[in-house]
Amino acid sequence: MADPPFNELLKRFRELQGLTQQQLAARVRASPASVSRWANGHGIPHKPTAELLDEHLNAGGRLMSAWRMVANGTTLPEWARGLADIEIVARFLEFLSPVLVPGYLQSPSYARQVFRAGQPLLPEKDIANLVKLRCERLEQLHSLSVSAVFPVLGIRAFGRGIQQEQAAHLLSWIATGRVTVLLVPEGSVLAGITSPLLVFTLQDGTMAASSDHVSGNFIHDDESHPRLTALVKGALSSALPVRESRRILEGLSNE
Template sequence: MAGFTQLQLSARSGTAHSSVNRWENGGSLPKRDNAERLDAALGANGELFTAWRRSTVGTGLPEWARDLDAIERGARQLSIAAPSLVPGYLQCEAYARFVFSAGQPLAVPEELDRLTKLRCERLNELPNLSVTAVFPLSALTGLPSAVVKQQARHLVEWVDTGRVVLHVVPTGSILIVPTSPVMLFRLRSGELVITSDYADGSVTLNSDTHERVSSLFTAALAASLPFDLSLAALKDLYA
């Protein structure tokens, strides 16, 4: 597909022609260092290496990337579709505290303070991560006026950093899919990791679900307003 002969690929990757022939014909799998060289030589942006890892260990994820914190720190781009709330990464303190108070009515104030701080500082702790988020405008409009204004202004401030792109689903439209928040992380290696939030925590999805879940994000994006109209809608909330 890259247009190279086996001799050209062996020269570009620093591997033996006989090895390239054997790998291409399914005689054996390359070792890790050779898989990395082949990926770089072919300009595969991590896709060939992911396929190699899946063939050798049964999953496209390295061990360090099976934990959400490590996934976040290893990612360069995040696409989020949230069906009912502003994504946690983008919540201001007033909004986050309102959400935690509703979800954990028995929590003491100190615990609410701790949870709010963790949530609101997370994106600042990930300076290399850019975010594209889709969520309904109704995620703001049903809250107290003061919270709505703070959250809307907070979102616009994130947009102004150049790290965040927002698309809101307008009032009157229904975001049918996804039914729970989904997060598509693109790692620096080029690998895709998808997680979804449920009542009992975040779950990392198997790679064989990626195509289907990615289509849910695409459907959510199609139901939303373009970026400039989304930004205008948010500014109207605190004008």
């Protein structure tokens, strides 16, 4: 659920701290009249003052997130406009993939076949480099936990050797406690998910979402977040429970 607007959050956190508008103004070196204007929704402070307000009110980043929404039309900070930037400050990812195993969780042989199919003109050395980058990425994002939803067919459609390697690779990630896999059974589809969808929860509680497309990655604006959250809930309801998904992976790794 989205936070209230900046002015409402400002009033809420000020009251939680037991401060008057005059006391808060003194702490952030602003005039009481300015604090009153911000609280009434008649403008917002400059960024340095907003950061001080967040700090002195112990808002944990929520006030800054609301400030960015008013100032920029998005809750993401200015520097977090690309996927790599979002990954670094994310603590949880819900990854929905309509067909394939999510890239973060692909094994080397699986990733190689995916890249070869999608980049048929690339030299083998470039494919090898892409595989290395993909398969090492989640290890580099050591603070990120992942919940992945994708079809069983995403593994079964590949040859036996790749299938076994991929299933074993997923089981090894599950064993770390950082990864949860929920498989969509054969005969079911992730209706509404037309491309891989990544929904991140950042360290300050802010939500960020992106989709993978043939020509690159697309960052969704805040207005689409309620619809994307509903898609996540729908995908989770279509998937098998964690224990059953793991049992299927164990079977695939031994076929």
